[in-house]
Amino acid sequence: MAVAAVNKPSRTAAREKRRQQLIDATMKCIGRKGIGGTTLADVAKEAGLSQGIVNLHFQSKDNLLQETLRRLAGEYRSQFERTLKQSGPSPADKLLALMKLDIKPSICKPAKLAVWFAFWGEVQSRPTYRKICDELDRHYDEVVEGLCAEIIADGNYRNVDASTTAMALNSMTNGMWLSCLISRKNWDRKQALAAVQSYLSSSFPEHF
Amino acid sequence: MAVAAVNKPSRTAAREKRRQQLIDATMKCIGRKGIGGTTLADVAKEAGLSQGIVNLHFQSKDNLLQETLRRLAGEYRSQFERTLKQSGPSPADKLLALMKLDIKPSICKPAKLAVWFAFWGEVQSRPTYRKICDELDRHYDEVVEGLCAEIIADGNYRNVDASTTAMALNSMTNGMWLSCLISRKNWDRKQALAAVQSYLSSSFPEHF
Structure with a gap:
């Protein structure tokens, strides 16, 4: 119980950190290439992560x-x-x-x-x-x-x-x-x- | 000569009219779907023309x-x-x-x-x-x-x-x-x- 109580917020924090990192990367890509020119692959590359991670957190370009x-x-x-x-x-x-x-x-x-x-x-x-x-x-x-x-x-x-x-x-x-x-x-x-x-x-x- | 002199401006005018028609259609599509969402096929459809005509006049989406x-x-x-x-x-x-x-x-x-x-x-x-x-x-x-x-x-x-x-x-x-x-x-x-x-x-x- 005590372990779960400690783990939960830290897992949420890690998830939040990753989402923020992907959003920061999205803003950079949009700034450079516009919305139409930005792909999930660009965002993943900019964030130094795999496209699978982008899909996991946001499912689609629209959501992101x-x-x-x-x-x-x-x-x-x-x-x-x-x-x-x-x-x-x-x-x-x-x-x-x-x-x-x-x-x-x-x-x-x-x-x-x-x-x-x-x-x-x-x-x-x-x-x-x-x-x-x-x-x-x-x-x-x-x-x-x-x-x-x-x-x-x-x-x-x-x-x-x-x-x-x-x-x-x-x-x-x-x-x-x-x-x-x-x-x-x-x-x-x-x-x-x-x-x-x-x-x-x-x-x-x-x-x- | 006389025929050519009459034909030339009218051909230029027809070309210009067609280009304007395609540009008007592009503005309508952008207004509805944004730049990223607008395709050459959408523009052709909006103008009631074939995509071949769009390509003939503008070659690429960038040019258009x-x-x-x-x-x-x-x-x-x-x-x-x-x-x-x-x-x-x-x-x-x-x-x-x-x-x-x-x-x-x-x-x-x-x-x-x-x-x-x-x-x-x-x-x-x-x-x-x-x-x-x-x-x-x-x-x-x-x-x-x-x-x-x-x-x-x-x-x-x-x-x-x-x-x-x-x-x-x-x-x-x-x-x-x-x-x-x-x-x-x-x-x-x-x-x-x-x-x-x-x-x-x-x-x-x-x-x-």
Whole structure:
């Protein structure tokens, strides 16, 4: 009994570690070859494992891709929540920290963005992908809109609508991901931050 | 001679018409099945032609996809130039017309956006795709930046940078495409326009 109790979590941990290793390999392959060009054999090779192991853990390319998108969205969501928790107490601090998160080199880099865009390129034909992306997007929208609403109330801003401002901010940072992916040599991270900050300060002059 | 002179353009026109028909079919297939899921057989079926005809005109899936992206970019560019020509004479009129173009139902609709995102999902592994997208993007950026610079000079706006404002505007409209694709039911075209207009009027209060 005692042995089983020790073994079980460690076996689960090993299984989880292997799955994560395969998902990391999948992200690398998608970044290099796109979703269409990625095969289970590529993933196995990238992970240094046999294709049998990939089949054992994920059964099919569809399952593996779906799980990869869930992890990608989950990773982003964790960083998002951590940023909210760790940033200064005021809504303005939190809003700026969230915007900076999207421009951070660890998130806004072609290798990572290529994986996002590869999945977005498939949402039209894969309702599950759309659902995962949509849930993350809505959560992001809600939080940003809530922060905007607090800032509007605090500064008594007239003619500023929280929902419209949140839409503008979210669109702006999403669009920056595209520019970073497409024009990577000319994409200027400092200017991207300046663009976000100038929007914030023109919307909420007392706060930014 | 006279016959040849008549025949030649008509043969070229027929060839061009057939190529366009196949490219239209490709866009439809990509919109429904993604790039990876689209085969030459699907394209032939969608166009109501034989796969031999697809091979005759494009030789390979790679060629067909590249030509499809060129047409997609070319179509967008034509609409962009037409909008510039047809909109009111002032730079503010032109800028607003360009922003509205990106939110128009004929451009900003899931079936069309799915094709753009499918190609963007592949730029990391296909330098030719990136080059085509990058050229279009730069042209867009240059025109928008030029219009912003004219508005800034005209309004003598201080603390507004043309290049940063253009980056913010372009990012905003690109990000709206993503929201329209992902959250199509909840995506609000009127609010998207309101977001762009509120940004324009806070940046250039004398002009918008």
